[in-house]
Amino acid sequence: MTNPVLVEVLRGAVVESAHRGAIAVFEADGKPVWEIGDTARSAVKAIQALPLVESGAANAYGFGNRELALACASHSGEPAHVELAWAMLAKAGLDETALECGAHWPSSHAATVALARAGKAPNALHNNCSGKHAGFLCTCVHAGIAHRGYVKSGHASQEMVRDAMQAVTGAAHDFHHCGTDGCSIPTYAVPLRSFALGFARMATGVGFEPVRAKAAKRLLSACMAEPFLVAGTGRADVALMEAAPDRIFVKGGAEGVYCAALPELGLGIALKCDDGAGRAAEVMVAACIARLLHADKALAAKLIEQAHPPIESRIGAKVGALRPTAALS
Amino acid sequence: MTNPVLVEVLRGAVVESAHRGAIAVFEADGKPVWEIGDTARSAVKAIQALPLVESGAANAYGFGNRELALACASHSGEPAHVELAWAMLAKAGLDETALECGAHWPSSHAATVALARAGKAPNALHNNCSGKHAGFLCTCVHAGIAHRGYVKSGHASQEMVRDAMQAVTGAAHDFHHCGTDGCSIPTYAVPLRSFALGFARMATGVGFEPVRAKAAKRLLSACMAEPFLVAGTGRADVALMEAAPDRIFVKGGAEGVYCAALPELGLGIALKCDDGAGRAAEVMVAACIARLLHADKALAAKLIEQAHPPIESRIGAKVGALRPTAALS
Numbered sequence: 001m002t003n004p005v006l007v008e009v010l011r012g013a014v015v016e017s018a019h020r021g022a023i024a025v026f027e028a029d030g031k032p033v034w035e036i037g038d039t040a041r042s043a044v045k046a047i048q049a050l051p052l053v054e055s056g057a058a059n060a061y062g063f064g065n066r067e068l069a070l071a072c073a074s075h076s077g078e079p080a081h082v083e084l085a086w087a088m089l090a091k092a093g094l095d096e097t098a099l100e101c102g103a104h105w106p107s108s109h110a111a112t113v114a115l116a117r118a119g120k121a122p123n124a125l126h127n128n129c130s131g132k133h134a135g136f137l138c139t140c141v142h143a144g145i146a147h148r149g150y151v152k153s154g155h156a157s158q159e160m161v162r163d164a165m166q167a168v169t170g171a172a173h174d175f176h177h178c179g180t181d182g183c184s185i186p187t188y189a190v191p192l193r194s195f196a197l198g199f200a201r202m203a204t205g206v207g208f209e210p211v212r213a214k215a216a217k218r219l220l221s222a223c224m225a226e227p228f229l230v231a232g233t234g235r236a237d238v239a240l241m242e243a244a245p246d247r248i249f250v251k252g253g254a255e256g257v258y259c260a261a262l263p264e265l266g267l268g269i270a271l272k273c274d275d276g277a278g279r280a281a282e283v284m285v286a287a288c289i290a291r292l293l294h295a296d297k298a299l300a301a302k303l304i305e306q307a308h309p310p311i312e313s314r315i316g317a318k319v320g321a322l323r324p325t326a327a328l329s
Numbered sequence: 330m331t332n333p334v335l336v337e338v339l340r341g342a343v344v345e346s347a348h349r350g351a352i353a354v355f356e357a358d359g360k361p362v363w364e365i366g367d368t369a370r371s372a373v374k375a376i377q378a379l380p381l382v383e384s385g386a387a388n389a390y391g392f393g394n395r396e397l398a399l400a401c402a403s404h405s406g407e408p409a410h411v412e413l414a415w416a417m418l419a420k421a422g423l424d425e426t427a428l429e430c431g432a433h434w435p436s437s438h439a440a441t442v443a444l445a446r447a448g449k450a451p452n453a454l455h456n457n458c459s460g461k462h463a464g465f466l467c468t469c470v471h472a473g474i475a476h477r478g479y480v481k482s483g484h485a486s487q488e489m490v491r492d493a494m495q496a497v498t499g500a501a502h503d504f505h506h507c508g509t510d511g512c513s514i515p516t517y518a519v520p521l522r523s524f525a526l527g528f529a530r531m532a533t534g535v536g537f538e539p540v541r542a543k544a545a546k547r548l549l550s551a552c553m554a555e556p557f558l559v560a561g562t563g564r565a566d567v568a569l570m571e572a573a574p575d576r577i578f579v580k581g582g583a584e585g586v587y588c589a590a591l592p593e594l595g596l597g598i599a600l601k602c603d604d605g606a607g608r609a610a611e612v613m614v615a616a617c618i619a620r621l622l623h624a625d626k627a628l629a630a631k632l633i634e635q636a637h638p639p640i641e642s643r644i645g646a647k648v649g650a651l652r653p654t655a656a657l658s
Contacts, residue, residue, distance in 0.1 A: 002331055009584070009605060012508030014518040017584050017605030020349070102643025105438065113434070116445035127643060179341030180648040189343040255338070255346050275604040276338060276346030314431025314456060319509040 003037030004327045006287075007273070007280040011311065011320040019280030021256070023271040023288055023328075024196035028206035032193070033267060034292075036327060047168045047198060048185075051160040052135040053215035057142035061091040068222035069229040070131030072251065076232025077106025077126040079114075084229065085125045088134040092141040099124035100151045101133045101183040108232050129183035131229075136161075136185075151184040158186055165190075167212075169198035182254065192270045195259050200268030203249065203261035220249045220261060236282040236306070240289065243302050248289060256281040262292055279322060283307050287324035332366030333656045335616075336602070336609040340640065340649040348609030350585070352600040352617055352657075353525035357535035361522070362596060363621075365656060376497045376527060377514075380489040381464040382544035386471035390420040397551035398558040399460030401580065405561025406435025406455040408443075413558065414454045417463040421470040428453035429480045430462045430512040437561050458512035460558075465490075465514075480513040487515055494519075496541075498527035511583065521599045524588050529597030532578065532590035549578045549590060565611040565635070569618065572631050577618060585610040591621055608651060612636050616653035 002020075009017035022037030049071045052058050058068060067088050075081040089095055103124045105112045115122060124130060133150075136157045140147040143156075150157040153175070166173045171194035181187040200206070202220055205213030223230045227241035230251065240250045250260040256273030258281050269288060273281040290303035307328075311320035331349075338346035351366030378400040381387050387397060396417050404410040418424055432453045434441045444451060453459060462479075465486045469476040472485075479486040482504070495502045500523035510516040529535070531549055534542030552559045556570035559580065569579045579589040585602030587610050598617060602610040619632035636657075640649035 011516065011584075014506055014508055016508075016518075017603065019604050100644075102645075104643050105442070109434065109441075112438075112441065113445040116442040117448060119446060177343055179343055179345075180642055180646065182642050182648070184642050184644055184646070187340065189345075255340075273604075274346065275348045275602075275606055275609070277604055277606060280604070313509055313511050313513050314433050315429075315513055316431075317509065317513070319511070 003274055005325050006036070006328050007283045007322055007324055009280075009311070009320065009322050016320070019256075019277055019284075020274040021272055021280065021284055022192060022274070023269070023284065024193040025267055025269050025288070025292065026193060026196040026200045027266055028197070028200035028204040028268070030197060032196075034288075035193070047165050047202065048132060048161045049135050049219050050164040050168070050212065050215055051157075052139045053218055054164075054211055055139050055143055055160075057092075057135075057139045060142050061088070061138055063088070063091075063138075065222040065225040066229055067131075068219055069226035071135035072219060072223050073131045073230045074128045074252065075131060075229065076108035076111060076235065077104075077122070077128060078108050078111045078232050081131065081229065081232065082125045085130040085134045088131070088138060092138045094137055094141065094147075096123050096125045096130075098137050098147060099127070099130060099133050100149070101127040101129050103127060110233070127183060129181075133183065153178060153186040162186070162188070165198075168201055168208075168216075169194035192272055195270035196268045198268060199249075199259050199261040199270065200266060203263040203268060204266045206266075220263070221246070223251070224249055236286070239306055240286060240303070243306065244293070244296075244299050247293075250285055250289075252278060252281060252285075258282075258285040260285055260289065262289065265292060267292060279309075283309070283322050283324055284328065287328040291329060332603055334654050335365070335657050336612045336651055336653055338609075338640070338649065338651050345649070348585075348606055348613075349603040350601055350609065350613055351521060351603070352598070352613065353522040354596055354598050354617070354621065355522060355525040355529045356595055357526070357529035357533040357597070359526060361525075363617075364522070376494050376531065377461060377490045378464050378548050379493040379497070379541065379544055380486075381468050382547055383493075383540055384468050384472055384489075386421075386464075386468045389471050390417070390467055392417070392420075392467075394551040394554040395558055396460075397548055398555035400464035401548060401552050402460045402559045403457045403581065404460060404558065405437035405440060405564065406433075406451070406457060407437050407440045407561050410460065410558065410561065411454045414459040414463045417460070417467060421467045423466055423470065423476075425452050425454045425459075427466050427476060428456070428459060428462050429478075430456045430458050432456060439562070456512060458510075462512065482507060482515040491515070491517070494527075497530055497537075497545075498523040521601055524599035525597045527597060528578075528588050528590040528599065529595060532592040532597060533595045535595075549592070550575070552580070553578055565615070568635055569615060569632070572635065573622070573625075573628050576622075579614055579618075581607060581610060581614075587611075587614040589614055589618065591618065594621060596621060608638075612638070612651050612653055613657065616657040620658065 006021040007019040025034040173188040177189035202216040227238040231237040255276035260269040286307035335350040336348040354363040502517040506518035531545040556567040560566040584605035589598040615636035
C-alpha cells in the first residue's frame with residue numbers, strides 16, 4: 001500500500017513532513033464519486049447512536065438535538081459537555097459510576113487547567129466518549145437490559161451497535177477484525193469505502209427502512225445543529241460544520257479517520273491519514289469538501305482557508321503551514 | 330520520495346496506521362554504515378550548545394553535567410527543569426525576562442496540573458527550550474555581546490550556532506533553506522546524513538580541533554549522565570539513555586527527527602519519520618540502536634522491548650502496540 005501524499009507540512013518554504021492517505025466519496029446507491037489511494041481496511045467508530053433513537057430511548061427521555069449531538073461526539077470535556085452527559089444519565093436514573101469508558105483529563109487544555117485550578121480531578125464524564133456511552137446506557141435502561149458490562153463484545157448493547165453498523169455500511173463486522181477502542185468498546189476493521197457508502201445512506205435514507213431513515217437524519221441534523229457539542233472549542237469539526245450550517249456533517253475519529261456527509265449532494269465521505277495524524281486528516285477533509293462543494297465559491301474559499309492551517313511559534317509568529325497537495329484539488 | 334514503512338500501529342491484530350521514514354548511520358570519517366530510504370533534507374536542531382562550552386562561558390559560570398544537559402534539552406517543564414534554567418540565567422545576572430523563546434504550559438501533563446493547582450501560569454522558563462536559550466544568553470553575557478534579539482538570524486549568537494553546525498555536519502546552512510523554530514531561532518534544512526555524520530564526529534572528535542573535540546565529548550557525556558534533564562519523566566529519550574548508561578546518546582527533535590550517537594562504535598545516527606510523528610520516531614530510534622548494539626544481547630532485548638510500546642485504553646487495558654517493521658531489523 002503506497003497511498004499518495006495528500007498533505008504537506010511547511011516550515012518557511014521547506015516541506016518538513018508529509019502525510020499520505022486515502023479518500024472515498026460515495027453516493028447512497030453505491031456509486032463511487034471520487035477515490036484516492038487504497039481505501040484499505042481501517043477501524044473507525046460511527047453510526048453507533050442509531051439504537052439510541054431507533055429503540056425509542058431518545059424520545060422516552062426527551063432528548064433533542066443537544067443530547068443526540070453529544071451521543072455522536074468525541075467532545076473536549078468542557079463544562080457544557082460534562083454537564084450534559086451527566087443530565088443524560090440522570091434521565092435514566094444513573095450517574096457517572098455507571099460509565100465504563102474510563103476517566104481522562106479533558107482534551108481541552110483550558111478545561112484541564114480550570115479543573116486543576118478548582119482542585120478537582122477528572123471522572124468518566126470528562127472522557128471524550130461520555131456522551132456516546134450515556135447513549136448506550138440510556139438505551140439499555142429504556143430497553144430493560146442489565147447495563148453492567150455494556151462495553152463488552154457480546155453484550156446486547158454492543159450487539160445492537162454492531163447490527164446497525166453492518167446494516168448501514170453493508171460490510172461484515174467480523175470478530176476476527178475486532179479490536180478494542182480507547183473507551184473499551186469493540187471496534188471493527190472495515191473498508192473505508194463502506195463507511196463512505198454508509199454515510200451517504202445516513203444522509204439520504206436511501207436503502208433504509210423508514211424508522212432508520214428518520215433516525216439517521218435526526219442524528220446528522222442534531223450534530224449539524226450543535227457542532228460545539230460534537231467536539232469543542234477551537235476544534236476543526238466545529239469550524240467545518242459552522243462554515244455551512246446544516247449542509248456539512250463531519251466527525252473525526254481516532255487514528256486520522258474522518259467520516260462526513262453532504263446531504264445536498266447525497267454524498268458520504270470517509271478518509272484516513274495513513275499515519276493516524278489528526279492534523280493531516282483535518283486538512284484532507286476540508287480540502288475534499290471544498291472540492292465537492294466548489295460550486296459555492298464563497299464557501300469553497302472558506303474551506304480552502306481551513307485546509308491551510310498555520311503553524312505558529314510559541315510567541316505566535318506564523319512560521320509555517322499545512323497544505324493539501326495537488327492530489328486533493 | 331517513497332520511503333519504506335518503518336513502524337506499524339496495531340489495534341488488536343489489525344494494522345491501524347503506518348509510519349514511513351528514513352535512517353542514516355555514519356562513521357565519523359564519512360563512511361555510511363546503514364541507510365534506509367531517502368535521507369531527504371530535513372530541519373533539525375542540535376549541536377547548538379557547542380559555543381556555550383567553546384566560548385568558555387560554561388566554565389566561567391561553573392556549569393557541570395546538569396547545566397550542560399539542560400542546555401541540550403527539550404525538557405518537559407517539570408520543577409527541576411524550570412529551577413535549573415532559572416539558576417543558569419542567574420549565574421549570568423539575568424532572569425526569565427531575558428528569554429525570547431515564548432511561554433507555554435509544560436509538556437508534562439502532571440507538571441501542568443500541578444502548576445494550575447498552585448494557581449500559577451507558565452512563563453518562558455517552562456518552554457521546553459529554556460535551557461538551550463539560557464545557554465545562548467550565558468554565552469552572550471560571557472562574550473560581552475548585547476543579548477537582545479539573540480534569537481534572530483544574523484545576531485552574533487545565532488551566527489556562532491550556525492558556524493558550529495556547518496563545521497560539525499559539513500553541510501551548508503543556507504539562508505534559503507532557513508525556517509523559524511517554535512522557540513523563534515533560525516532552523517536550517519540539512520540532509521539527514523549530514524546530521525548522522527555530525528553526531529559520529531561529536532561522539533569521537535574525529536576531524537575536530539582539540540577544543541571542539543573536548544567540548545563535544547563534554548556535552549554528550551553530560552546528556553548521558555543526566556538524561557532526565559534532557560527530557561523528563563516518562564520520556565523515551567530518558568528510557569533509552571538509562572538502558573545503557575554512558576553508552577547511548579539520543580535526542581528527539583520536532584517533527585519526528587532523532588539524532589543519536591553510539592560512542593563505543595564511533596557511530597552517529599539521524600532519522601526522520603516522514604509524517605513528523607514522535608511516537609513512531611521513538612520506535613525507529615530504539616529499533617535502530619537495538620540492531621547496532623545487537624552484540625550485547627541483554628541490552629538489545631531491552632531496546633527491542635522499548636521499540637514495541639503498548640497502546641492502552643482509558644482503563645489501562647492493553648489494546649494495541651507500535652512495532653518496527655522488517656525493514657528495521
